[in-house]
Amino acid sequence: MIKSKLGAHLAMLCAGLLYGGSLVISNYVVDHPSMTPLAVVQIRSTATMIVFVAVGQWLSRGWVKGYKDLIRLILCGAFGASINMIFFFEGLEKTSPLHASLIMVTVPIVVLVFSRLFSQERISWQKVLGLCLGVAGTLLLLDTEASTTDQEATFRGDLFIVMNAIFYGFYLVLLKPLMKKYHPITVAKGLFLSGSLISLPFCYKSLVGTPFHTFSAEMWGGIAYVIIGATVLTFFLNIAAMTRVNPSAVGYYVYVQPLFASFLHVFMGKSAPTWAEICAAILIFSGVFLISRRSPSKSPLKQRISSFRKSQDTQYHALSKQGQKGKE
DSSP: OOOSHHHHHHHHHHHHHHHHHHHHHHHHHHTSTTOOHHHHHHHHHHHHHHHHHHHHHHTTOOOOOSHHHHHHHHHHHHHHHTHHHHHHHHHHHHSOHHHHHHHHTTHHHHHHHHHHHHHOOOOOHHHHHHHHHHHHHHHHHHOHHHHOOOTTOOHHHHHHHHHHHHHHHHHHHHHHHHHHHSOHHHHHHHHHHHHHHHHHHHHHHHHHTOOGGGOOHHHHHHHHIIIIIIIIIHHHHHHHHTTTSOTTHHHHGGGHHHHHHHHHHHHTTOOOOOHHHHHHHHHHHHHHHHHHSOOOOOOHHHHHHHHHHHHHHHHHHHHHHHHHHHHO
């Protein structure tokens, strides 16, 4: 258990680095001649489900109950552990890890839009500006002819990653009530169980046709990293960190992912980011920062005026009571 805020921030930093590294390693896995994105999706969801079910049984955690909660959990499994991952790995095969990581940073923007649609919450001008900047950065990134010389990045691949971000943002909005009601392990094992069952009809053919006996040790290491490092460990690190810091703080570490993914991308001999990609990153980062940042409170002058009015009201009521007692 994490006992300090410093430990919590280190845990969130490690989670961000693990996920940023997974974008490059996942790209290596899906680029293997004998591996398909659909097979990776099924391996990931099934293996992760087994891990969480085992941990849940060890900790004596139950299952999600109730018709409405089960329906919500199944939808979460579809949009957060199945359909979105099909788009993600299919897109990652057709684009670069840098583009994928930058597009995934826009998830808080998607969450804001869906939260507005479902809860009718008012959106401040600060968040509207953040939304516009994030969309502008994403559109710049999608314009591959103008924004990149990297042959790995394609419009279709980027579009698939955008679809993944949309589904994942919708999943986060659906997930929130379940996380308030149940233990995280209870939700996680049900989530990946439903996700693995939903993805099975789409991925079964690719999975059984995969020649696992031809995989090298590096390939198996990459698969293990996707399952253990990028999924299981990041889950536990973020959950442990949120016991010491505000959950909103986790969102700020999303910036670590594209930076680390870009570093690994260049380190592995791939092309460096272009100026257009850097501009897109600045727009997206600025947009997510404005959306994640709390709306500014009243100015000091307004706060003083408000405090003065309250004190005057208090004095007025006190004098009124004294006057009434004097008359009696």
